[in-house]
Amino acid sequence: MIVGPLSWLFAESGDGFSPPDPTPTPAPVSTLARVETMCWVNDVPVESLGLILDQPSGWLEDRARGFLDGVKAPGRTGGYLGAPAGGEARVLVLQGHVLNVALLSQTDVTARLTEQLHGLLELRWAHAPERVLRGEVLRVDVSPANPRRAFVRPSDTTLAVRIEISCRDSAFYRRAPRRMALSSSARAIPVGSLAVGGEVWINGPISAPLDLELYGAHGAPLAVLALRDAPSDPVDVDVGESLRIRIDSPRAVLRYHADGSIASHPAWWNATFSTPALLASLSVGASSVAPITARLSSGTGWWILPEAWAH
Amino acid sequence: MSRFPLTGALQRDSRALDTLPRIASQSLIGWRAEDGVLTPLQSGIAATVRQRTESATIHASDGVSGPLAATSPAFTSVDWDGDGLREAEALLLSTEEAVRWHAPTGAGLVLPVASMTLRHDWIESGALAADLPLWSLSDDAAAGGVLTLAGNGGDVAFTLETGSASVSAMCILAEPIALGDRVSARASLIRDGSDLRVQLALVHVPAGELAPVSRGDVAWRGAPETIGALSSSVAAMSAWGDGNGVRCRLNERADVRGQQLVVASFLYPGARPRREFAL
Numbered sequence: 222m223i224v225g226p227l228s229w230l231f232a233e234s235g236d237g238f239s240p241p242d243p244t245p246t247p248a249p250v251s252t253l254a255r256v257e258t259m260c261w262v263n264d265v266p267v268e269s270l271g272l273i274l275d276q277p278s279g280w281l282e283d284r285a286r287g288f289l290d291g292v293k294a295p296g297r298t299g300g301y302l303g304a305p306a307g308g309e310a311r312v313l314v315l316q317g318h319v320l321n322v323a324l325l326s327q328t329d330v331t332a333r334l335t336e337q338l339h340g341l342l343e344l345r346w347a348h349a350p351e352r353v354l355r356g357e358v359l360r361v362d363v364s365p366a367n368p369r370r371a372f373v374r375p376s377d378t379t380l381a382v383r384i385e386i387s388c389r390d391s392a393f394y395r396r397a398p399r400r401m402a403l404s405s406s407a408r409a410i411p412v413g414s415l416a417v418g419g420e421v422w423i424n425g426p427i428s429a430p431l432d433l434e435l436y437g438a439h440g441a442p443l444a445v446l447a448l449r450d451a452p453s454d455p456v457d458v459d460v461g462e463s464l465r466i467r468i469d470s471p472r473a474v475l476r477y478h479a480d481g482s483i484a485s486h487p488a489w490w491n492a493t494f495s496t497p498a499l500l501a502s503l504s505v506g507a508s509s510v511a512p513i514t515a516r517l518s519s520g521t522g523w524w525i526l527p528e529a530w531a532h
Numbered sequence: 533m534s535r536f537p538l539t540g541a542l543q544r545d546s547r548a549l550d551t552l553p554r555i556a557s558q559s560l561i562g563w564r565a566e567d568g569v570l571t572p573l574q575s576g577i578a579a580t581v582r583q584r585t586e587s588a589t590i591h592a593s594d595g596v597s598g599p600l601a602a603t604s605p606a607f608t609s610v611d612w613d614g615d616g617l618r619e620a621e622a623l624l625l626s627t628e629e630a631v632r633w634h635a636p637t638g639a640g641l642v643l644p645v646a647s648m649t650l651r652h653d654w655i656e657s658g659a660l661a662a663d664l665p666l667w668s669l670s671d672d673a674a675a676g677g678v679l680t681l682a683g684n685g686g687d688v689a690f691t692l693e694t695g696s697a698s699v700s701a702m703c704i705l706a707e708p709i710a711l712g713d714r715v716s717a718r719a720s721l722i723r724d725g726s727d728l729r730v731q732l733a734l735v736h737v738p739a740g741e742l743a744p745v746s747r748g749d750v751a752w753r754g755a756p757e758t759i760g761a762l763s764s765s766v767a768a769m770s771a772w773g774d775g776n777g778v779r780c781r782l783n784e785r786a787d788v789r790g791q792q793l794v795v796a797s798f799l800y801p802g803a804r805p806r807r808e809f810a811l
Contacts, residue, residue, distance in 0.1 A: 263555060263811040341558030343811065351619065355555070397566040397621040400590075400609045402598040424587070424601040461587070463601035521598055523590075525568065525607075 249385075260315065261345040262337060267315070270333055272382055272404045277318040280346060280354075283531050311391035313344070313356055315384040318366055318500060325377035331363050338384055345396070353396045356388030390416070398527035407436065413528035421450075421466040423522035425458035432518040433466075443513060463522075558810040560648065561633055561641075561780050562798040565621040568607055570631050573811060578636040581605060582784070584628040593618050610655060610793060612714060616744040621795040622655060623782075627664070630784035640778035643669070645677065645728070645768050649804040650690075650719040652681055655793035656709050657772045660681045664790030666717075667782055667797060671773030674786035678773070679730075681719055682785065690719040690732040694769040699729040703760030712739035714795075718757065727765035733757045733806070757806055 258266035259274050267274060322330050338361050344354045365371035366379040392415050401408055403421070421433060433446040446466070469485050515524065554575050563572040570579040587599045590608035595618060600606055605623060612620035634640055652667050659666055660683035670678040678693040684700075684709055691700040693721070701719070709715055716735040721728060735755045737743050743755065772778045782797060783790045799811065 263558070265810045269807065337556075337558075337810070342555055343555050397609070397619060398568065399593040400607070400621075401594070402592040402596045406599070422600070422604060424599060461585075461602045462605050465604075523592070523598070523600065 225402070229350065233249075241508060257347065259347050261350070262342050263341070265286070265337060267317070270337060271319045271322075271330065272315075272317045272334070273320065274315055274317040277314070278316075279311055279313040281532050282311065282426060309391065311354075311356070311388040313354075313386040315382075315386060317382050319363075319380040320380060322378050322380050324372070324378060327363075327378075327380065330380060334363065334382065334384075335361055342386065344386070349393070351396050352393040354388055354393050356386040359385040359387050361385075392529040393532060395528040398525045401515075401524045401526065403433075403515060403517050403522040403524055405516055405519060407514045409438075410435075410513050410515050410524060410526065411528060412468055412513060412526075413530045415529035417527060417529040418467065419526035421446075421522060422525050423458070423464040423517070423520060425464070426460045426464040427458040427464070427520050429519055431520065434516050434518075436514040438514065440514070555811055557800040560643070562796075563631075563633070563782075564796045565607060565623045565794060568621065570605055570623075572633055576636065577641075578621045578638075580632045580634065580638075582628065582630040582632075586628075586782070588624055588626070590624060591618060605684060607767045608793070610795070612655075612743070612795060614714075614737060614740065620795060622795045624657075624793055625783040625789075625791060626808050627789050627791050630789050631782040632779040632784070633781075634779045637728060640671065640773065640776055641669075641770055641780060643717050643778070644721070645771065645801045646801070647723045648721050649800045649802065650679075650681060651716065651796065651798040651800070652719065652808050653714075653716045653795040653797070653807075655795065656713045656715060657791045657793050658711060659790035660688060660709055661686045664788075665781075665783065665785035665788055666790055666792055666794075667778050667780075668785040669772060669778065669799075670761050671720050671777040671779070672786070673774075677769040677771060678785070678789070679721060680785050681717060682790070684786075688715070688717060688732060688734060689807055690730050690731045692721060692728055692763075692766065694728070694766055696769075697766045699728075699730055699763040699766045701732040701760050701763045703732040703734045703758055705734060705736050705758055707736070707738065710738065713737065714739070714743065716755075718804075718806055718809075722762070723768065724765065726768050728768045729765050730763045731760060733759040735806075755806075779785055 224304070231267050239358065258268055260267050260277070319330055319334075332432050341355060344356065348532050362383040362385075363429065364381050364382040364383075369380065394417070395413070398419065399411060402409055403423075431448040433448070435443040435445070448464075555573055557573040559573070561572050561574060561577060563570075567573075570581055571577065572579070578709065584602055584606075587602050587607035588608075589597050590600050590606050591597050591610070593609045606625075606629075607621055607623050609618035610620050610622040611618050612622075623631075650667065654666060658664075663683045665680055665682040666688075667681040668674070668679060670680070674680075674693075676693075676695040678691075680689075680691045680693075682689055682691065682701065687702055687704060687710070689700050689702050691698060703717075714737045718735075720731045720733075722731065735757050737755075774792040780799060782794060783792060798811075800809070
């Protein structure tokens with residue numbers, strides 16, 4: 222170890238240090254005409270922030286799928302089908318480098334990264350850009366790639382960047398949900414590898430008991446969502462009005478859209494249909510056959526389904 | 533250890549409340565049809581809709597069309613990248629409909645008269661030839677300071693009115709915009725001291741052609757952009773509108789409404805090049 226006033230000039234043995242050339246070195250010319258986008262953060266390619274990703278982790282890990290402890294599953298354990306179990310948060314780490322940074326520009330680089338990488342982010346990857354993963358930034362670490370040479374060439378340093386993101390909802394969703402027309406004719410409903418219900422919109426007028434029937438691809442019934450005002454009363458929706466059913470575990474949320482209201486109608490209520498079974502039918506893992514088939518007992522409507530995948 | 537249901541409680545709960553996951557947005561007001569709601573990404577901004585009176589015909593992802601009740605906003609599946617599959621979402625707005633963004637109390641927006649950039653992506657549905665509005669920042673009567681993106685004899689014009697004068701920027705394309713074409717406008721308001729200017733740039737992809745960048749990039753980042761001339765300058769006004777009831781409006785200016793399939797509409801602070809567009 223060399224200690225003294227000029228010790229910063231001298232590296233430890235074996236570090237290959239050489240004093241800088243007294244003649245100015247021309248700025249390095251990048252030979253990269255194009256950097257392929259590997260990851261978008263809020264629709265911005267991370268490469269446009271100068272960040273070259275070289276070690277992402279956690280982005281392709283599978284998610285555990287299962288049922289809550291003690292819940293029985295027909296066909297597996299017998300008994301009734303319960304709500305799917307919760308999933309652990311996905312912790313995603315993006316590691317990479319920002320090249321050719323002048324020491325005096327480090328503040329700008331850091332500011333640009335932290336401006337873009339804060340709060341809840343929407344991430345997409347090059348292998349499936351139509352799938353979206355959402356997560357919150359935990360921390361953005363910026364440090365010299367070679368700490369022992371951080372100040373050796375202050376006009377041309379390399380920064381190592383490490384971004385830690387927590388995705389509490391670890392599922393990937395289709396960026397624009399699939400929209401399927403519903404009627405009394407059977408329609409194939411595509412599903413992803415994770416269960417997600419989506420929303421069913423039913424057009425008025427309706428003045429009869431209404432069933433949303435699900436079938437396997439083989440045509441055998443899987444589940445029925447029976448809509449009634451009371452146990453045996455018909456659903457009553459006028460012309461021009463609509464009924465929305467949000468199907469999520471462990472319940473369905475119904476919303477009645479009367480004429481003249483879009484965003485603030487107070488008529489909300491929860492209903493406890495056999496939705497766990499219905500919901501569980503909506504993923505490749507839970508139903509024996511995919512895709513499933515759906516139809517309404519009468520009327521027309523739409524199923525807006527944001528397919529979900531584990532990766 | 534946090535345990536959230538795998539069914540997406542974070543997103544679906546928000547969706548049903550007609551609010552969104554609050555993604556860190558770089559925009560002043562940013563809205564995407566793919567989120568399936570009318571509220572923009574920003575917290576503290578509410579949406580009001582002027583509804584149509586008749587049912588709409590919308591398309592499923594596989595192309596099947598069907599009716600949608602008049603009380604539901606007409607989100608529909610569209611082919612945005614030109615590969616023949618309806619992989620994207622758009623909001624179908626008829627000449628009866630408009631979306632207005634404002635404070636949750638109903639009060640107007642208070643925005644500085646400063647440089648800003650509008651990104652507006654849509655599928656042409658007849659507004660341009662009929663000189664109908666696509667977007668505006670204005671009060672109800674379109675008095676005082678008004679910004680408008682609208683049709684102008686089949687072309688697109690970005691117009692600034694100050695209450696006493698107006699300037700307009702156009703972007704004349706080699707191939708005119710036809711029905712079904714996809715268009716992404718970058719309309720800039722540029723403040724230079726006490727003067728204001730406007731400029732319009734367009735990316736135009738005729739119907740049936742592949743978008744230059746498909747890979748799921750709705751913004752068509754890197755696509756060739758035609759940039760129109762910078763307008764002459766006009767003295768800046770002190771506020772937008774008459775200082776009251778200013779709203780950011782989709783498909784509306786004063787009491788005139790357009791018709792379009794809107795894919796996204798983002799208003800950013802500052803004059804930005806296309807490569808700096810984000811959420």
